[in-house]
Amino acid sequence: MTEAAVSPAPGPAPADEEILTVSDLHSFIVTDGGIVRAVDGVSFTLRRGEILGLVGESGSGKSVTCRTLMGLMPSPPTRWSGDVRYAGLPDRNLLDVGGRELQRLRGAHLSMIFQDPMSALNPVMRVGDQIEEAVASHDHLGQRDRRRRAIELLDRVGIPAAERRMRGYPHEFSGGMRQRVLIAVAIASRPKILFADEPTTALDVIIQDQILSLLLELQRDSGMSMVLVSHDLGVIAEMCDRIAVMYGGQIVELGDTEALLTAPRHPYTISLLRSLPDADVRARFLPSIIGTPPELIDVEPGCRFAPRCPLVTPECRTWETELLAAEGGAQLVRCRRHDDARRPAAWPDQSFV
Amino acid sequence: MSTTESTTVSPGHLLLERIQGRSRPRGKVRRNATLVVGCSILGAIILAAIFAPFLTPYNPNTIDPLNPLAPPFSPHHILGTDEYGRDIFARILYGGRIDLLIAFGATSVTLVVGTAIGLFSGYSGGWADTVIMRIVDLFFAFPFFVLVIAIVAMLGPSIFNMFVAIWLTSWISYARITRGHTVVAKNREYVLGAKALGYGHLRVMLRHLLPNLVSFVLIFAMVDAVGNVLLGAALGFLGLGAKPPSPEWGAMIADGQNYILSAWWLSTLPGLAIVLVGVGFSLIGDGLADILRPSD
Amino acid sequence: MNRFSFVVRRILHVIPVLFGITVITFFLLRLIPGDPARQILGQHYTPASGHALRHVLGLDRPLVQQYLLFMKHLFHGNLGDSISYHESAGTVISAHFMPTFFLVVYAAVIATIVSIPTGIVSALRRGGVFDQTARVTTLVGFAMPAFWLGIILILIFSIHLQLFPVNGYGTSFVGHLYHLFLPALTIAIGFSTILVRTLRSSTLGVLSSDYVDTARIKGISRFTVLRRHVFRNAIVAVIVVFGINLAYLISGTVIIENVFSIPGLGTLLVDSVSTRDYSVVQGVTLIFAVSVVLINLLTDLVHASLDPRVVIE
Numbered sequence: 001m002t003e004a005a006v007s008p009a010p011g012p013a014p015a016d017e018e019i020l021t022v023s024d025l026h027s028f029i030v031t032d033g034g035i036v037r038a039v040d041g042v043s044f045t046l047r048r049g050e051i052l053g054l055v056g057e058s059g060s061g062k063s064v065t066c067r068t069l070m071g072l073m074p075s076p077p078t079r080w081s082g083d084v085r086y087a088g089l090p091d092r093n094l095l096d097v098g099g100r101e102l103q104r105l106r107g108a109h110l111s112m113i114f115q116d117p118m119s120a121l122n123p124v125m126r127v128g129d130q131i132e133e134a135v136a137s138h139d140h141l142g143q144r145d146r147r148r149r150a151i152e153l154l155d156r157v158g159i160p161a162a163e164r165r166m167r168g169y170p171h172e173f174s175g176g177m178r179q180r181v182l183i184a185v186a187i188a189s190r191p192k193i194l195f196a197d198e199p200t201t202a203l204d205v206i207i208q209d210q211i212l213s214l215l216l217e218l219q220r221d222s223g224m225s226m227v228l229v230s231h232d233l234g235v236i237a238e239m240c241d242r243i244a245v246m247y248g249g250q251i252v253e254l255g256d257t258e259a260l261l262t263a264p265r266h267p268y269t270i271s272l273l274r275s276l277p278d279a280d281v282r283a284r285f286l287p288s289i290i291g292t293p294p295e296l297i298d299v300e301p302g303c304r305f306a307p308r309c310p311l312v313t314p315e316c317r318t319w320e321t322e323l324l325a326a327e328g329g330a331q332l333v334r335c336r337r338h339d340d341a342r343r344p345a346a347w348p349d350q351s352f353v
Numbered sequence: 354m355s356t357t358e359s360t361t362v363s364p365g366h367l368l369l370e371r372i373q374g375r376s377r378p379r380g381k382v383r384r385n386a387t388l389v390v391g392c393s394i395l396g397a398i399i400l401a402a403i404f405a406p407f408l409t410p411y412n413p414n415t416i417d418p419l420n421p422l423a424p425p426f427s428p429h430h431i432l433g434t435d436e437y438g439r440d441i442f443a444r445i446l447y448g449g450r451i452d453l454l455i456a457f458g459a460t461s462v463t464l465v466v467g468t469a470i471g472l473f474s475g476y477s478g479g480w481a482d483t484v485i486m487r488i489v490d491l492f493f494a495f496p497f498f499v500l501v502i503a504i505v506a507m508l509g510p511s512i513f514n515m516f517v518a519i520w521l522t523s524w525i526s527y528a529r530i531t532r533g534h535t536v537v538a539k540n541r542e543y544v545l546g547a548k549a550l551g552y553g554h555l556r557v558m559l560r561h562l563l564p565n566l567v568s569f570v571l572i573f574a575m576v577d578a579v580g581n582v583l584l585g586a587a588l589g590f591l592g593l594g595a596k597p598p599s600p601e602w603g604a605m606i607a608d609g610q611n612y613i614l615s616a617w618w619l620s621t622l623p624g625l626a627i628v629l630v631g632v633g634f635s636l637i638g639d640g641l642a643d644i645l646r647p648s649d
Numbered sequence: 650m651n652r653f654s655f656v657v658r659r660i661l662h663v664i665p666v667l668f669g670i671t672v673i674t675f676f677l678l679r680l681i682p683g684d685p686a687r688q689i690l691g692q693h694y695t696p697a698s699g700h701a702l703r704h705v706l707g708l709d710r711p712l713v714q715q716y717l718l719f720m721k722h723l724f725h726g727n728l729g730d731s732i733s734y735h736e737s738a739g740t741v742i743s744a745h746f747m748p749t750f751f752l753v754v755y756a757a758v759i760a761t762i763v764s765i766p767t768g769i770v771s772a773l774r775r776g777g778v779f780d781q782t783a784r785v786t787t788l789v790g791f792a793m794p795a796f797w798l799g800i801i802l803i804l805i806f807s808i809h810l811q812l813f814p815v816n817g818y819g820t821s822f823v824g825h826l827y828h829l830f831l832p833a834l835t836i837a838i839g840f841s842t843i844l845v846r847t848l849r850s851s852t853l854g855v856l857s858s859d860y861v862d863t864a865r866i867k868g869i870s871r872f873t874v875l876r877r878h879v880f881r882n883a884i885v886a887v888i889v890v891f892g893i894n895l896a897y898l899i900s901g902t903v904i905i906e907n908v909f910s911i912p913g914l915g916t917l918l919v920d921s922v923s924t925r926d927y928s929v930v931q932g933v934t935l936i937f938a939v940s941v942v943l944i945n946l947l948t949d950l951v952h953a954s955l956d957p958r959v960v961i962e
Contacts, residue, residue, distance in 0.1 A: 026368050072862050076776060081368040100870075107868030120859040122878050124885065124956050133877065134867040169957040185863060491669035494945075495938045498900030499918065503934040506922035507680040583794050587904050590796050591919050606797050610908075613804055621804075624797035631792020639788075 018087065019225050020046040020069075020193060025082035025095075027061075027068040034297040038064040039080075040249035043323070046193065048087075051219060051226045053240030053257070055233060057293045061249040062229040063115070066195040069094065070112050071102055086110070088192060108138045111191035115198040117178035121170035127154075127181055128166030134188035153184040158214060176207035180214070187218060194219070197229045212239060233272065237261055245269050248294045248304035251323065255331035265326055265338040267309050303335070310348050311337050388640025395633035398626075402449030411440035413447040413600045422616045433618050435608065441618065445626050448600035451512070452630065455585035459519040460578045466520070467527025468570055472558050474528065475535025486532065492525045501584065502593060510593040512601075519581060530573055534566045568645035575638030579631045586627050602627050655953060663946055670938045674931055675719050678706075681927070689732065689927060728935070729928030733921070738928040742914065742936060748818045748829075749913035752836070753902050755829050759837035760844055760898075761887065767841070768848025769883060772856060773875075783845060790842040795901045799835040799908040806831055816910035832909040836901040843894050844887060851886035855879050885956050892948035895941055 027039035039061040046052050054062040067073050068080050084094035088109050089101075097105065114120040122130060131150040135141065141149065147166075154162035157180040170178055179199060186194060196215060200208035216239060219226050230236050236243055237257060244254040245268065253266040264270045294304055302317040303309070309316065316336065323332040326339075340346040401408060411430075417438030425433040425441075432441040474485040492500075504518035538544060539562065547561045586603030588594030595601030597608070602623040609619025681688050685708060686699040706729075707715045722729070728738040771780040807815045819828035855861060856879060864878045903915030910916065914933050921929040953959040 028368060067862075070866060072865060074857070079368055103868050103870055105868070106866050110866075112862075112866045114859050114862060116859060120863045122860040122864070122882075123958055124881060125877070130863075133864070133869060137868045171958050182863065185867065189868060487669070491666065491673060493896075494666055494670055494942050495673070495934065496896035496899040496903075496941060498896075498903060499934055499937045502903070502918060502922060503677055503930050504680060506925075506930045507677055507927070508682065510922065579792055583792075586794050587796060590794070591904065591907060593919070593922060603794065603796075606794070606800065610800055613800060614808060617804060620797065620800050624794060624801070627794050627797065628789060628792045632788055635788055635792055 017048045018045045019048045020087070021083075021085040022046075022065075022069065023083040023085075025065065025068065025080070025084065027064050027073060027078060027080040029064075029073075029078050031077065031297075037249050037296045037299055039068060040296070040299070042082075042246075042249075042251055044244055044251060044254060046225050046227060047241075048225055049223045050241040051216075051228055051239055053236035053243040054227060054229045054246055055236045055243060056231065056246035058231060059293055059296070060246040061296075062231075062246050063197050065246075066112065066197050066227060066229060070106070070110060070195060071095075071098070072112075086193075104138075107134060107189040107191065109192050110195070111186040111189070111193070112195040112197065113179075113182055113186045113199045116202050117175055117182055118202065120182055121178055123170055125169075126166070127168050127170060127173065131166075131181065131184050131188060134185045138189040149188075150184075153188055154181070156218075157181070157184045157187075158210075159184075175203050176211065179203060179207075179211050183211075183214065183218070187222070187224075190222060190224075192224055194224055194226045195229070196226060198231070199228075200235065201230070201232070208235070215239075245272075248299075249296050250304060250321070250334060251332075252305065252334045253332065254323070255327070259327065259331055263327075263331075263342070265331060265333040265341055266305075266335045267311050267337075267341050268305050270341055271310070305335075311341055311346060313337070385640070385644075387636050387643065391633050391636025391638075391640055394629060395637065398449060398630055398633065399453060401446055402453055405443070405446035405450070409440065409443040409446055411443035413439060413444040414598055415439065422612065422619075424616070425618050425622075432622055433616070435605075435619050436612060436616075441622055444600035444605060445602070445623055448602045448605060448623065449626065449630075451595055451599065451601045452582055452585060452603075452627070455512075455515075456578045456582045456630065456634070459516060459523065459581040459585070460574055462516075462520050463523040463577070464527055464570065464574050467524030468531045468563075468566070470524060471528035471531025471533075472535055472562060472566070475532035476539055476554070476558050476562065478536075482532070485528065489525045489529055492522060493529075495522075497522060498584065498587070501588070502591075505588065505593050510588075510596075512595050515585065515588050515594045519584065523577070523581075526573065526577065527570060530569055531566055534569055535562055538562055538565050568641070572638055572642045572645065575634045575641065578634045579638075582627060582630050582634070652953065655959075656950060659946065659949055659953075663942055666942055667939065670935065670942065671720060671723060672716070674935045674938070675716050677931055677934065678927060685927070689925060691925070728932035731921075731929050732926050733924040734926075734929075738926075738932040741917065741929055742932050745912060745914050745917045746936070747913075748825075748911050749902055749906065749915060751825055752829055752833055752906065752911065752913060753898060755826070755833035756836035756840060756902065757891070757898060759833055760840040763837060764841045764844035764848055765883070765887065768845045769852050769875075769880065771845065771849045772852035775853065780849075783849075787842040787845050790838055793839065795835055795839050796904050796908045798838060799832065799905055802831050802835055803909075818911050818913075829911070832905045832911060835908075836898065836905050839901050840894070840898050843897065844890060847890045848883055848887060852879060852883045855882045881955075885952065888948050888952050888955065892945045892952070895944055895948075899937055899941065 022045070023043050025039055025042045026037070029036040029038050042061070042065055044052065054065065056062050064073065068078075069084060073080065080095060082095060086092075086094050086105070086109065089097065089105065094105075121127070128147070128150055131153055132146050135146050135149045135153070139146075139149070151162045151166060154165060159165055159177060159180055165173075170181070173181065179202075183199075199215065200211050203211060212235060215226070215228075218224075228236065228239055240257050242255065243257050243260050244251045245260075245266065246252065247268050253260065253264065253269045260269065261273065264273055294307070300317070302319055303312075303321050306312045306316045319336050321334050323334050324336070324338065325331075326333050335341060337346075417434065417440075420430070420434055420438040421436050423430050423434040423438075425431065427433055430440050430442065432445065434440055435444070470485060474482045500522050501515070501518040504521060505514050508514040508517060544557060544561050547557045552560075585594055586601070586606070589599075589601040589603030590607040592604075592607065595604045597604060605623040606620045609616065609621075609623070612619050678685065684699070685706065686702040687694050690698055690702060703709050707718045710718070726739050728742065730736070731738045731741045734741045767783055771783045774780050803815055806812045813831045814828050817828050819825045861874060861878050864874045869877075902913070903918060905911075906913045906915035907919050914936065918930060918933045920926075921933070949959075
């Protein structure tokens, strides 16, 4: 699986070329209680071969973002809008693509790994069949080749005795092994973009490390781009080239990993990093910040973080939020006081706890 | 990164307006509507049965030899008459008393007894639980209807014996449901807390466990009530429940079957009454389920 | 190996249940108020004949002995003698078995054919016109007395359209299919209301499950996702529902046989009630209960063969 063999790149590919451009993505879920604005104006780009991290509390809209992009949100309750351009199909809005066209993109161009390996495999189907199904969907192989390729994949994702395990059912596999199977399914048709939605959340710490290394290795080998969703800053910091911090259905800060971790500008990001012990971001879940994340129904105007923000001023509550460029455009931040936020003096004392 | 949002009068807001225009709080209204419609249907039938003498001048059993098999919408008989000239509308109204009595009489007793047994069984655990649950399992092997017929057969066919047969067999469903939920709930904090406060077992069962089970029991009771109406009518139809002169709906249908070629209304109309009662109970059950178990 | 031990354990589990069934059926006869001999003999009762019958029935012995006697007879296939047929109850019952068996299977097949597409399409088009229609239909269908529906179908299809016979069982296999179509349809309609509702909700569950999303992202067609992942799991649900609601199916059969005058166990049961043919009532009850237990065993085994997780539990 070398890069050259894999990607019939559309035109010459500069290193920094954007493979996915998401502009103003909205994804609203209509419920009996009201309209949940799960994703509310998300814009970002994904570059060829990079890993972009989406980090935020649960309910901040990370998963819904990925699922909407993959076309997996069920349509009666969910409505979406926005403009999404994929380099492999540049003149179409990805959100409008459906039917056979979407089918052709899925697996071979866009793929996804889900959070809960316990429920993401069909319980009544042999593991081998589930992988072969993924192999067969884009490569027209004979049955023996398909099987050989499936075994190869299982072997590639580190499942011992792959040939024998092909006949097993999901419930006979451990959580980590199932996640490996899911990864095999996801990369079976050599996707260009892989969405990994909390791929390690359901696993214990040691297994988490193994799975993350595997993902990193696969990504390096194939040169695919990856969007890694996690609420674990440690994971994100270790894996990603760039980070987008999400809060209340919006991206509140976006920048290179290094810059964002050392010089955060949004009070939410700053609070997150401050409350990490000894700046050791390794394997730490998002710490609790005073207050609760917003219910995304009947959203108030103004900054979403205002109710919990130590630096809040009355103007924040009416400010039409937007992503502001900082550091000469290298970092984007959704805070009108992001310059103040960088000065410790601006912070009230108790918020340093 | 060119796309910094300027003002948010963007597709997002357009989307929001589009959705809001179409679906306001439809879900909630529809939920309650189910319950309201169900209650109205059943309430109307109950009232009609109770106030039957005010709704019709006819006695359900008075024979009018001059006016047999009058079709519906006849001058004096809105739903027609049967082979003896008895007014069908009056018979359906008065018959409602019997069928509703079966629905409530059979269901309420088994509900109370079955719930009590299930609560006791699940709460006490141990050998008593084992024995009771073995009995419940055994009863489940029998097709309910066959068992009821067999018991009625042994006791002798009559409405009262039909009640006895239902009481003997039908508590098992309630016992099973209640026991299942009791076993789960009895290890929850609020029950353990109540025990730790030194409350008596009876108080813990009635005040702390029962309120948490009652919704499941009630929802099932509505389905069970439909079943009991159908069962009572079926036994009446087979001549194992209410006896011929009685205007019980099932018996009326059986009676009308002999005239199916000439007078279709004799059998069809009482059947519609049964359907209406059944739909009423079912709607109430669905409505309760939506309200009491909000997760869809 | 694991699966083998599951099968063995499941089969062994049936044995105590079968014993329990015999106990309940045995005590059924004890429900007769007063003196059973007097009830059974009716106007033929004399002290001498009463004494003789009590002896034959074993009513003059202690209860445990009576049960052992009952069991001994049962093991020899002896269910007692039918009063009205002047034959052994076992012979009478076996003569009535086939029509009922045929009818139950026929109804189950029709119900499955109707329910699977209805339930799945309802779930796929949730809230749509089809779903709403199906919802109302199942609501009304569930509240419809089967015997009444049978009469209506006779009225329409037999009397007005003259497509099907009013009653009877027919002689050949095709004759059975023809004669039993309306009764089977009647039972199937009632049974379908339960199947459709369960199938709809189980399909909704499957559709929202993560593994269907996994299947979707593979880039296989929508139809393939449905066929391989949704249908299969929905079928498993149908089998489970079948096992649970078998008793409902049999109850429907008992009453429908009486509507269409089919010479099966249901007609026999009701006739025997009116002729006070207690041993036949007892025997039919026993046969039905044993069938339910055995068919439940079968559905459990089929379920286990389709869903590998069952074995674990």
